Amino acid sequence: xxxxxxxxxxxxxDFSLLxxxxxxYFEGGExxxxxxxxxxxxxxxxxxxxxxxxxxxxxWRNMQVYFEYAGYTTWLSQRDTKKHxxxxxxxxxxxxxxxxxxxxxxxxxVLPKSLPREWARRVDELERPxxxxxxxxxxxxxxxxxxx
Numbered sequence: 001x002x003x004x005x006x007x008x009x010x011x012x013x014d015f016s017l018l019x020x021x022x023x024x025y026f027e028g029g030e031x032x033x034x035x036x037x038x039x040x041x042x043x044x045x046x047x048x049x050x051x052x053x054x055x056x057x058x059x060w061r062n063m064q065v066y067f068e069y070a071g072y073t074t075w076l077s078q079r080d081t082k083k084h085x086x087x088x089x090x091x092x093x094x095x096x097x098x099x100x101x102x103x104x105x106x107x108x109x110v111l112p113k114s115l116p117r118e119w120a121r122r123v124d125e126l127e128r129p130x131x132x133x134x135x136x137x138x139x140x141x142x143x144x145x146x147x148x
Contacts, residue, residue, distance in 0.1 A: 003045055009053040010034040035063070042097075043070050050097040060093050072097035075116035077123065087130040087137065096120075 011034045042050055052063065056078055064074045074097045081090040098115050101107035112118075 003047045005049040005051070006038070006042060006047045007051045007053075008038045010038055031058075039066055039070065042067075042072075046071075046099055048099045050095075052095040052097075054093055056091040056093050058093055060095060063095055067095065067097040071100050071102060073100055073111065073113075073116055074098075075120050077120055079123075083127045083129055085128045085130050087132060087134045 011030045038052075050067070050072065054060075060076050064076060067074050074095055077094045077096070079092055079094060081092070082088060096116060096119050098111055100111050101109050
């Protein structure tokens with residue numbers, strides 16, 4: 001396909017701390033299947049940018065190796081939603097991958113080496129802690145409502 005960016009969140013069940021029947025990283029399971037399904041798409045279609053989201057303790061370094069082998073330069077980042085104006089904590093990991101030109105196939109465009117770091121810097125600039133607490137979004141408890 002003619003796709004410029006792929007944004008994916010593969011399943012996290014095999015990596016989740018709540019899973020009591022974890023499998024070894026990339027040794028079968030739902031998370032392995034969806035990750036490699038996404039990787040096959042990336043390898044076959046070569047989108048210039050890929051952004052992956054998953055739980056904080058997913059095997060990020062392993063994912064990074066697969067992307068780099070597929071011809072991408074990558075950057076890993078850990079984020080917490082509470083630093084992005086969402087009034088609760090949800091820690092996640094992100095991998096952004098930028099396609100490097102394949103000189104053997106005649107691709108001559110230039111990928112700036114600073115691009116992954118520049119992306120991370122810009123995401124850092126978007127951090128804005130919530131100024132309202134979750135209580136500001138909730139209705140009063142039923143015991144406190146006036147009933148007629």
